Amino acid sequence: MKKLLLAVAVSVAAGSASAATIYEGKGLTYTLNGDLQIQFRKEVGKDEHTDIEFDDLELKNHVSYDLGNDMTAFGRIDFGFKNAADGKYDDGSNLEEAYLGMSFGNTSISFGKQNFASDEFGIEEAYEMESKNDRFDAMGTSGDDTIRLDVELANAYIVASYEMDAEGEASENGEYFDLFASTEFNNITLAAAYQNATESIGAEDFDTWGVSAAYDAGFATFAIDYSTTDDVADQYNVASVFAVAPTTKMAIGVIDTDFDSINKEDFTEWYANVTYKFPTQKNVSLFAEIADTDQSNSDMGYLAGMRLKF
Amino acid sequence: MKKSITCLLATCALYPAVSFADIEIKPSNGVGILAINGKAVETKTFFSDLPELKAKNGTTQIVVEYTAEITESADDYVLEDSDTFVLTFKAADTTVRVQAPEISNRYDLKSFNRNADWRLLDDRGNPLSFTWGKLEKEGFQLGRDYEKELEEFNSTDTQAAVKSLNTETHSFNKSVPTSQPPSNVHPDQKMVGQMLEYWYEQASDETKNNFKNWLETGQ
Structure with a gap:
């Protein structure tokens, strides 16, 4: 659903960008991607103070071997440093993803520490939010004993994943089964997702459903999603992205969260952000955002930051 | 083709300020x-x-x-x-x-x-x-x-x-004035024209472009 962003991707004079393919030869390809983002931020809420935060401070290593007959073996190791940079723990880096897999034409299967199928769901366009992105994000969208199947077709994308509970092992945690499917036609993107989550062994399991739609009208993209976890909460997002200048785009959105429990306060959050991409390098951007909720005793939050990708 | 090139050369000679876009x-x-x-x-x-x-x-x-x-x-x-x-x-x-x-x-x-x-x-x-x-x-x-x-x-x-x-191409010397004294003009201009036409057709695109630039900037 990142297409919401891409649909109004601002044009740049040079038009060039580059990913870093480090080595390519004899069937081996090694690619290094980076995502560095820093923010000067005051969070939404009461008595929040401004600080400098990192959001995405990642190095992503991807290695693949061409095995012939349209078969590829691949591996991925991603390191994230944002928590270390924010002083949240001392061990330097955090292993964000680590998996191996095989692809056969347009189908791939992978095993390891990775995102669930439902991580593909959602249309929100905020840099930071008080709310969860959607109900799947609230329930969990990544694991370390995960088997994932991806099928990419001309106009459709289908993903299934299963996270084992690994009872009695060091990686013991919950059990999750996720599905995601999306399709595109006539500038419309439709998606649906499902998750069955058991957050710990022996605990009650929860079903979560979600649907989304996005329409690219040329001058702007409009999108909406709705997701619900049985007996827990419902949530919807409405967002729009539009270009305000050849190098600048703007996004606005609203998220409403409605809890089934009377002990939790329902609330609505809104945000508006602007992103400037340098005409010489589209991978360097500056951005700013304001956001607020209708919760009692909550003050508006704001941020300004910079992002570099390669 | 020959006619068009002859015309082109003639045009260059008559209108040296024409810009080759x-x-x-x-x-x-x-x-x-x-x-x-x-x-x-x-x-x-x-x-x-x-x-x-x-x-x-x-x-x-x-x-x-x-x-x-x-x-x-x-x-x-x-x-x-x-x-x-x-x-x-x-x-x-x-x-x-x-x-x-x-x-x-x-x-x-x-x-x-x-x-x-x-x-x-x-x-x-x-x-x-x-x-x-x-x-x-x-x-x-x-x-x-x-x-x-x-x-x-x-x-x-x-x-x-x-x-x-x-293919290595000839660099037309822009420093040499192309308006030569009348004494250097060859008496057999018909042959000169034929040779110009002949060698132009033998030239690669790059040599042709260099030649056109030379005509354009040298006069």
């Missing part, structure tokens, strides 16, 4: 022009202007790549480059826009690499036909020498190869 190359979003006619394109920086992406009228060969933003999850993407393509086309007195379809998943990127779904459009929006090939380098990819790779590419029989780009 170029074609301008404009990449669309995500498209990078890496080389034009065997010469690597310098990268634009924040402190320098974008180098002029221009070529002489006639056959033009460009090296291009497309960088796609491949969706990784609902709120993240990674950059992936397409294969490195060589596109060869003919154009005159126009702006050539180099376009690629918007690609956001690996399925489309693989398809693009397989089919070379580039679109070249002139300033009226008409598609230009082109031939294509790929520049492939084994080993470390940082700091590729596109000029050397193109030399090898253009010495092959690949459809998009332009062998004349590997």
Whole structure:
């Protein structure tokens, strides 16, 4: 659903960008991607103070071997440093993803520490939010004993994943089964997702459903999603992205969260952000955002930051 | 053809101020022009202007790549480059826009690499036909020498190869005044004209363009 962003991707004079393919030869390809983002931020809420935060401070290593007959073996190791940079723990880096897999034409299967199928769901366009992105994000969208199947077709994308509970092992945690499917036609993107989550062994399991739609009208993209976890909460997002200048785009959105429990306060959050991409390098951007909720005793939050990708 | 070239030469002689127009190359979003006619394109920086992406009228060969933003999850993407393509086309007195379809998943990127779904459009929006090939380098990819790779590419029989780009051409000396004293004029102007016409037709596109520039700037 990142297409919401891409649909109004601002044009740049040079038009060039580059990913870093480090080595390519004899069937081996090694690619290094980076995502560095820093923010000067005051969070939404009461008595929040401004600080400098990192959001995405990642190095992503991807290695693949061409095995012939349209078969590829691949591996991925991603390191994230944002928590270390924010002083949240001392061990330097955090292993964000680590998996191996095989692809056969347009189908791939992978095993390891990775995102669930439902991580593909959602249309929100905020840099930071008080709310969860959607109900799947609230329930969990990544694991370390995960088997994932991806099928990419001309106009459709289908993903299934299963996270084992690994009872009695060091990686013991919950059990999750996720599905995601999306399709595109006539500038419309439709998606649906499902998750069955058991957050710990022996605990009650929860079903979560979600649907989304996005329409690219040329001058702007409009999108909406709705997701619900049985007996827990419902949530919807409405967002729009539009270009305000050849190098600048703007996004606005609203998220409403409605809890089934009377002990939790329902609330609505809104945000508006602007992103400037340098005409010489589209991978360097500056951005700013304001956001607020209708919760009692909550003050508006704001941020300004910079992002570099390669 | 002979008549048109004779006319061209005559026009040059009569109207030395006539400008021989170029074609301008404009990449669309995500498209990078890496080389034009065997010469690597310098990268634009924040402190320098974008180098002029221009070529002489006639056959033009460009090296291009497309960088796609491949969706990784609902709120993240990674950059992936397409294969490195060589596109060869003919154009005159126009702006050539180099376009690629918007690609956001690996399925489309693989398809693009397989089919070379580039679109070249002139300033009226008409598609230009082109031939294509790929520049492939084994080993470390940082700091590729596109000029050397193109030399090898253009010495092959690949459809998009332009062998004349590997041929050394004559540099017309602009410092010598072209208005020679009357005593240097050869008495047999008919033969001179025939020779000019003959050698012009033997010249490569690049030599012709150099010659035209020499006529244009030397008088």
